[in-house]
Amino acid sequence: MPLRKFFLNLNKTPLAQIEENGMKKTLLIITLFITSTAFSQSKIDMNNLIDRGGLLYAPNKEKPFSGSVFALYDNGQKKLNGRYRKGIKNGKWEWWSATGIKDSLGTYNNGNRHGKWTFWYDSGVLLGEQKWKNGMADGLFAKWYENGEKESEETFKDGEKDGLWTYWHNNRKKKRELTFKDGKEDGLFTEWYWIGRKKEEGTYKDANQDGGWTYYTENEIGKYEVRYTTGNIDLATFTDNLGQTYSGILIQNYDEATRVDGQYLYQSLAYDFSIYPEIFATIKNGKKDGLWTQWSQDGEKTMELVYKDDKKWSGKWTEWYSNGQKRIEGSYKDGERTGTWKSWDSLGVFHSFSDWFQKGYNASENKEYDKAISSYLMAIELDPDDNVAYNNLGVAYKNQGNLTKAIESYERAIEIDPEYATAYYNLGIVYKGQGNTAKAIQSYEKAIELKPDNATAYYNLGSVYDDQGDYTKAIQLYEKVIELDPDDASAYINLGSAYFNQGKPELRLSNYKKAARLGHKAVQDWLKKNGDEW
Numbered sequence: 386m387p388l389r390k391f392f393l394n395l396n397k398t399p400l401a402q403i404e405e406n407g408m409k410k411t412l413l414i415i416t417l418f419i420t421s422t423a424f425s426q427s428k429i430d431m432n433n434l435i436d437r438g439g440l441l442y443a444p445n446k447e448k449p450f451s452g453s454v455f456a457l458y459d460n461g462q463k464k465l466n467g468r469y470r471k472g473i474k475n476g477k478w479e480w481w482s483a484t485g486i487k488d489s490l491g492t493y494n495n496g497n498r499h500g501k502w503t504f505w506y507d508s509g510v511l512l513g514e515q516k517w518k519n520g521m522a523d524g525l526f527a528k529w530y531e532n533g534e535k536e537s538e539e540t541f542k543d544g545e546k547d548g549l550w551t552y553w554h555n556n557r558k559k560k561r562e563l564t565f566k567d568g569k570e571d572g573l574f575t576e577w578y579w580i581g582r583k584k585e586e587g588t589y590k591d592a593n594q595d596g597g598w599t600y601y602t603e604n605e606i607g608k609y610e611v612r613y614t615t616g617n618i619d620l621a622t623f624t625d626n627l628g629q630t631y632s633g634i635l636i637q638n639y640d641e642a643t644r645v646d647g648q649y650l651y652q653s654l655a656y657d658f659s660i661y662p663e664i665f666a667t668i669k670n671g672k673k674d675g676l677w678t679q680w681s682q683d684g685e686k687t688m689e690l691v692y693k694d695d696k697k698w699s700g701k702w703t704e705w706y707s708n709g710q711k712r713i714e715g716s717y718k719d720g721e722r723t724g725t726w727k728s729w730d731s732l733g734v735f736h737s738f739s740d741w742f743q744k745g746y747n748a749s750e751n752k753e754y755d756k757a758i759s760s761y762l763m764a765i766e767l768d769p770d771d772n773v774a775y776n777n778l779g780v781a782y783k784n785q786g787n788l789t790k791a792i793e794s795y796e797r798a799i800e801i802d803p804e805y806a807t808a809y810y811n812l813g814i815v816y817k818g819q820g821n822t823a824k825a826i827q828s829y830e831k832a833i834e835l836k837p838d839n840a841t842a843y844y845n846l847g848s849v850y851d852d853q854g855d856y857t858k859a860i861q862l863y864e865k866v867i868e869l870d871p872d873d874a875s876a877y878i879n880l881g882s883a884y885f886n887q888g889k890p891e892l893r894l895s896n897y898k899k900a901a902r903l904g905h906k907a908v909q910d911w912l913k914k915n916g917d918e919w
Contacts, residue, residue, distance in 0.1 A: 454469060462484070464480065546565035549562065563589070631662075664680075683709065688702070713728045748781075749780065806832045809829070846862050
């Protein structure tokens, strides 16, 4: 009887009838075959298998394991199902997440991935599909974003990257496209920003960037053109929003690189072609010499000028605020400022030198010293030879408590006008505040020399000698103050105190009474307390 018929009869013919037909022996053999085929291996926890030289064995077994395996998470959730044949992965394998969502599915052939493999996100959404051939990626590997949009298509051949690779942003716009040959980048490379605008483009040769590459800044107002030779940059040219080009060597370490003659495009961090350079620099004989340009982070030009031997030399000098608004503008010629310089506040409102000077003066009167300083500095930028602006700047610094800056400002005022008595006088005040008596005396004496009728300078100089205990000198100076200003009650008080310190109390009293008659309230109260009239 043919085997097909026997299987059919096996389901229909009672055992007694088969025995009567002389088929008992055949039935027994086939029954044993079915049993051994379907139930020779029971499913076993994969963690119980034993690795012996790369082959897995069931406990207490001499032969490599063949059969199904499983594994569970600590919460009892199914983790994987798979099969082994002779101790090696073979057949269908499946994995799940701890929450029960299918994670991946694929097949093995003699321990190697083979055929289609599929992967899912924890949400259950398809993540990717990849083809394998005897353990090597071969064919298309496609991936999707969790929102269902395609993320990439990559192709392989015999385990090597091969052919066109394409990537997309999750808004369906193309992100990147490149070609591989024999596992290496080779050919055109293009990348796009999220909005669909081109970011960069160039060619690879044997995995190295080669030839001309173009990079476009993210704000759409600039681009870099870079030439490579076997992966190394030969030259870079940056074009700004006005079409002006700047060619130089790309650098991150400004101090070291600019010691060598040449032109440089500088960024402080690792070079990023999606943003503007910070500085275009020209160095000759170790000095600034040639065009210098500076940009803000948002691509606005903040300064451009030609230098010569480290000195601002010629051309238009322009600076911008960080918001892109023009801040100050003027010109240099042969190293000197020339023409009328203009300035604006951060809102774009034009201000002259007089405007800034008045702003500084008003702010000082209101004790807004930070505002006063910034206003005077702006006035000085427009006219750096105005000695009064420097003097007033020094007063603001002094009132702010920054005596070092105050001294610098007064000295600059004196440098501009060596006969500017007010700056010497104010310098004396600061030196006295620092406890530098010698320089305070020197400054006050110079102020008096330049302006002999300055009663206040005599007064302050007298107080310095008073503090030193030189009462004779102090008395002479206070008397000079009274000669110049007979109504200065404070001069009478200090004069009286100096006489008292010389052992002449009667002269103190007479001078105090003069101060009282001039309306000095504190002296009047002192005299009343002592029973004296004035």
